[in-house]
Each structure stands twice: as C-alpha cells, then as structure tokens.
Amino acid sequence: MPLAVLLSWLLNSHTPSAILYSAITTPVVTLWLRHAMQSVNGLHKWPAEQWIGAGTILLSVVILCSPLLYFLTPGIVGAIALLIWILLCVYGAFAATRIHNKNLSITSAKLNRQYRFVQLSDLHAGSRSNKFIRKAVEQAKSHQPEAVFITGDLLDSSSVDQHTLQPLAEFECPVYMCIGNHERYVDLPAAIRSIEHNRVEVLRDSSQYFESLNIIGIDDADDRQQVAKQLPIISTDSTHYQILLYHKPDGWIHACDHGIDLMLAGHTHGGQIWPFGYLVKLRFKEFLGHYQRDNCHLYVSPGTGTWGPTLRLGTRCEMTILDLAPAA
Incomplete structure (x- = not known):
C-alpha cells in the first residue's frame, strides 16, 4: 500500500517494517472498502469513496517521489510526499466543485x-x-x-x-x-x-x-x-x-x-x-x-x-x- 510506504519514509523505518505493515493493513482495508462500497448507507460509502480517490493520488505521489531517495533522506522525502499529497487532495476536492x-x-x-x-x-x-x-x-x-x-x-x-x-x-x-x-x-x-x-x-x-x-x-x-x-x-x-x-x-x-x-x-x-x-x-x-x-x-x-x-x-x-x- 502506498500509505505504508509513506509511513516508512516518515519514520525512517526499514523496508521490512513497511512490508509487514502493508501485509497487516491491506486485507483489513480491502475488506472495509468492499463492505462500504456495497452499502446503501451513504455514511458508510462516502468515506470509502474518498479514500479510493485519495489513495490513488497517493500512489502517484509515492511513485513520482521515489527517485528523490537517491538524493535525500527518507524522512525528508516522506515530508515532501505528504505535503504534495495533501495539496493535491485539497486541489482535487476544489476542482470537483467547480x-x-x-x-x-x-x-x-x-x-x-x-x-x-x-x-x-x-x-x-x-x-x-x-x-x-x-x-x-x-x-x-x-x-x-x-x-x-x-x-x-x-x-x-x-x-x-x-x-x-x-x-x-x-x-x-x-x-x-x-x-x-x-x-x-x-x-x-x-x-x-x-x-x-x-x-x-x-x-x-x-x-x-x-x-x-x-x-x-x-x-x-x-x-x-x-x-x-x-x-x-x-x-x-x-x-x-x-x-x-x-x-x-x-x-x-x-x-x-x-x-x-x-x-x-x-x-x-x-x-x-x-x-x-x-x-x-x-x-x-x-x-x-x-x-x-x-x-x-x-x-x-x-x-x-x-x-x-x-x-x-x-x-x-x-x-x-x-x-x-x-x-x-
């Protein structure tokens, strides 16, 4: 999951830790998304829909920021990626209203x-x-x-x-x-x-x-x-x-x-x-x-x-x- 990668950068943790975190959280998040997307209750479905969109943006950000690891520490790259992710999500939410x-x-x-x-x-x-x-x-x-x-x-x-x-x-x-x-x-x-x-x-x-x-x-x-x-x-x-x-x-x-x-x-x-x-x-x-x-x-x-x-x-x-x- 891109979120696991981002957290590993921010925490300067090792790759195995990110893999372990991803292995634990991916099935949980997948089951939640499946249940929420099938729900007719908008209160359940809406957060899942937004996470799918935000997660998609994060995936792109993680991929594009990965080359920076050759020049900067993981913590700095993680901070840059987090800032870009937040800005893109805010912009994307605004763009969807206009x-x-x-x-x-x-x-x-x-x-x-x-x-x-x-x-x-x-x-x-x-x-x-x-x-x-x-x-x-x-x-x-x-x-x-x-x-x-x-x-x-x-x-x-x-x-x-x-x-x-x-x-x-x-x-x-x-x-x-x-x-x-x-x-x-x-x-x-x-x-x-x-x-x-x-x-x-x-x-x-x-x-x-x-x-x-x-x-x-x-x-x-x-x-x-x-x-x-x-x-x-x-x-x-x-x-x-x-x-x-x-x-x-x-x-x-x-x-x-x-x-x-x-x-x-x-x-x-x-x-x-x-x-x-x-x-x-x-x-x-x-x-x-x-x-x-x-x-x-x-x-x-x-x-x-x-x-x-x-x-x-x-x-x-x-x-x-x-x-x-x-x-x-």
Whole structure:
C-alpha cells in the first residue's frame, strides 16, 4: 500500500517494517472498502469513496517521489510526499466543485436559424448532493438554452428520489435524456419515474422532434455495436439536422454513416483522476472533446459531476454550451 510506504519514509523505518505493515493493513482495508462500497448507507460509502480517490493520488505521489531517495533522506522525502499529497487532495476536492463552461460552435447547411443548447453529463446524483445538482441547473439556466441534453448517468444510487432531482423541474425549456450505465445498475423503472416526474423526457431507443431538429436517444449497453444496431430501427431523417444522445463514445462512425449530424456522449470522465485517463484511452478511441468527420460531429464531455470520490485531478467538471448556426 502506498500509505505504508509513506509511513516508512516518515519514520525512517526499514523496508521490512513497511512490508509487514502493508501485509497487516491491506486485507483489513480491502475488506472495509468492499463492505462500504456495497452499502446503501451513504455514511458508510462516502468515506470509502474518498479514500479510493485519495489513495490513488497517493500512489502517484509515492511513485513520482521515489527517485528523490537517491538524493535525500527518507524522512525528508516522506515530508515532501505528504505535503504534495495533501495539496493535491485539497486541489482535487476544489476542482470537483467547480463546473466549467465549454463553448462549442457548429454550423450546418441543414439549419435555418441559430440554436443554443446545453449538454449535462454524468451528474451522478447519489455520489453528488442535491445541492450540487441545483448548482448545475442554475448555471445551465444562466446560458438561456432552448433545450438541455443529459447524456446519461444522471444518478447512480437507488436512494435517489424525486426530491433529489427536483432542481431539474426548474428548467424553463425541454430537457431530453438518454440513460447511462449507472441508470441500468439501479432500479431502472423507479429511476425513470423519478426523472420523468421532474419534467425530463427520457428517450429510450426513440426520437423526438424539437422544431425541425430530430433528437434521438439510445439506451446505454455493454455491446459496442449498440448504436449500429439501434439506429436503423429508430425513426430518423437525414434531411433534418439530427442530434444523437448516447452515453458512451461508441458507434460514432456508424452514427455518421446513418446521417447523424451531432453525437453527444460522456461516460469517460476524462479519466477523472490522473493518470486513469491513459487507461480509459485504451478503451475509447474518441476519448474526450470534439471530433469531426466531414459534416458529422462528436462531443465527448468529461462529465458535469464525479463518480465515487469527489475529486478531480488533471480533469475538470464541465457543461457544454452548444451554439448551432446555419452555414454561411
């Protein structure tokens, strides 16, 4: 465990002592984390989630500080590592509370006027509080969107109810959503009832016109061919501007081939805590940000909230302000 290494540095103890400490504490901590993460009690789960995040940061700090042992005593290296760890955790906690605005402008010959939309993704009500959900809604409302798109993982706990999601009902515009993997992991029918109670239209392998724009939502699935399989059986019309909401950044090429103009996704969190982004990139080719193929666009949000630990390091919470306009 990185904590055992850090303590051995701080105490100037020998390597065998660190190994013995690790051998004793690792099974205990592992059992506690397993029990806490399976608990529906937030008071049990929250500390475990934060420790997972802080422990991940500590692991990186220990690895990066290890070369200093060639030049400094273990005690000094331990003090440096401890200070860096604390500062990074404080920064990460702050970064997880701030929602950045990402502006994205796209033009198309299919559009006959300008539109402004806001994309929210991975809010993770349950991991995040009602207060955070309200903050995201108020910030989104300040951009005066004509519609809001939620690209999955709105919630991640069966304890989330209508009250937790109540801020969503305060939008003065249509709100469209596709379900993400975390909606599938809970009581999905109950989750959808709570979501729809707050005036959110959940598009489940279906489409809905917003003026002349066709908004399509596809349910998240583990199958990487989900988009390719579902689009042919959903009502689409390539003569209209078409926006696809799908939680994972899978199937974008199939979406382009099927006449989709803009695909919105999330799920990756940008890795959330460095250096996890490098691992996520191995799974998702279109990992984060804006991609374009001819007139077909994809935007992968790093997420508006966080999952598990309320920490961000090397990434940021974000909402996307989409400005669509006719091509000149």
